[in-house]
Amino acid sequence: MIDLHDVRKVFPARRRSGEVVAVDGVTLQVEAGEFAGVVGPSGSGKSTLVRLVNLLERPTSGSVTVDGRVLTDLPDDQVRQARRSIGMVFQHFELLDSRTAAGNVEHPLELAGVGRAERRRRAVELLDLVGLGERADAHPGQLSGGQKQRVAIARALAVRPKVLLCDEATSALDQASTTGVLELLRRVRSELGLTVLLITHEMAVVKAVCDSAVLLERGRVVDSGRLSEVLTREHSPLSDALLPAPLADAGAGHSGVLLRVTVTDRTPETVVLQTLIGQLGLAVEVAGGSVETVAGGRYGRLLLRATGDLSRLDGALRGLRDDGVLIEAVPRDTDAVAATGAGR
Numbered sequence: 592m593i594d595l596h597d598v599r600k601v602f603p604a605r606r607r608s609g610e611v612v613a614v615d616g617v618t619l620q621v622e623a624g625e626f627a628g629v630v631g632p633s634g635s636g637k638s639t640l641v642r643l644v645n646l647l648e649r650p651t652s653g654s655v656t657v658d659g660r661v662l663t664d665l666p667d668d669q670v671r672q673a674r675r676s677i678g679m680v681f682q683h684f685e686l687l688d689s690r691t692a693a694g695n696v697e698h699p700l701e702l703a704g705v706g707r708a709e710r711r712r713r714a715v716e717l718l719d720l721v722g723l724g725e726r727a728d729a730h731p732g733q734l735s736g737g738q739k740q741r742v743a744i745a746r747a748l749a750v751r752p753k754v755l756l757c758d759e760a761t762s763a764l765d766q767a768s769t770t771g772v773l774e775l776l777r778r779v780r781s782e783l784g785l786t787v788l789l790i791t792h793e794m795a796v797v798k799a800v801c802d803s804a805v806l807l808e809r810g811r812v813v814d815s816g817r818l819s820e821v822l823t824r825e826h827s828p829l830s831d832a833l834l835p836a837p838l839a840d841a842g843a844g845h846s847g848v849l850l851r852v853t854v855t856d857r858t859p860e861t862v863v864l865q866t867l868i869g870q871l872g873l874a875v876e877v878a879g880g881s882v883e884t885v886a887g888g889r890y891g892r893l894l895l896r897a898t899g900d901l902s903r904l905d906g907a908l909r910g911l912r913d914d915g916v917l918i919e920a921v922p923r924d925t926d927a928v929a930a931t932g933a934g935r
């Protein structure tokens with residue numbers, strides 16, 4: 592549904608001479624119906640990338656294809672037309688203060704030449720869909736942040752887009768509103784069969800709603816994949832960003848062996864504990880880490896400390912790894928560094 596090929600965007604630098612390469616040769620695909628996230632540190636090119644998808648920014652080079660149309664081949668007037676099948680939601684809502692909630696939702700329909708009665712009917716329907724049917728006549732100043740974002744989502748859906756772009760859509764919201772807006776986005780994605788591309792700097796947002804994610808750094812894709820696959824990787828920039836490593840001092844200064852375990856749906860920690868405690872008779876404690884539910888599966892990273900007769904441990908670890916369990920002993924004299932992944 593969204594296909595970027597070797598896209599590059601170069602801006603003239605704002606406060607100095609020279610250029611800024613905001614997006615540097617990005618190739619990515621988002622399938623129809625997929626909920627994809629783009630994450631990365633500040634300045635990594637996320638906002639620019641999302642604006643390249645609907646050609647709010649024209650790429651310096653490379654191609655952008657949405658729903659089978661190569662937007663980068665189209666002249667500006669046809670791009671404006673094509674943009675109608677792409678909705679966009681912004682961090683700060685960008686609602687018109689002078690208009691009511693319904694008036695804001697009607698706005699893109701007005702621009703598209705839809706008649707008054709049909710506009711109103713559609714606005715009421717969409718405000719119902721986002722749970723704001725009762726507030727159709729409220730002005731943005733009378734609505735909470737979460738409600739304003741719901742109006743903005745209804746407005747983005749007014750022209751029946753196939754693709755919804757979300758630029759830090761929950762970054763200005765408190766936790767409760769964030770949860771509500773993310774649930775709404777998931778629901779409209781399913782009910783309307785949308786493809787969603789969401790950019791965020793918050794990993795929790797990606798874990799809550801995305802099927803797949805792309806990690807950007809300095810305008811380049813450094814890692815990507817479906818979450819259910821990324822989270823089963825022992826070491827990767829994206830899996831490290833999504834699953835926090837155990838605390839640095841979790842294992843320092845203690846006896847026994849520290850073991851780092853990546854928990855996945857297929858290899859739950861019970862398999863490891865059964866081997867270490869049940870078969871080897873070791874005492875095992877959790878020295879750090881967490882396990883959470885992401886994309887419908889259980890994933891996490893645990894740091895275990897095993898004590899007792901360790902003579903058969905190496906063989907047992909080999910057996911576990913042969914069975915697909917992601918487990919490794921943390922080298923003794925670099926416990927703390929290795930446990931955080933900082934030594935990599």
Ligand SMILES: Nc1ncnc2c1ncn2[C@@H]1O[C@H](COP(=O)(O)OP(=O)(O)OP(=O)(O)O)[C@@H](O)[C@H]1O
Binds near residue numbers: 611637792
């Ligand atoms: N219109 C512009 N003119 C010049 N430089 C720009 C322009 N837009 C973005 N940049 C630069 O491009 C780089 C990427 O910016 P962008 O806003 O896309 O990153 P980001 O990952 O969204 O950052 P943040 O999370 O802080 O919003 C930055 O160095 C930024 O200063």
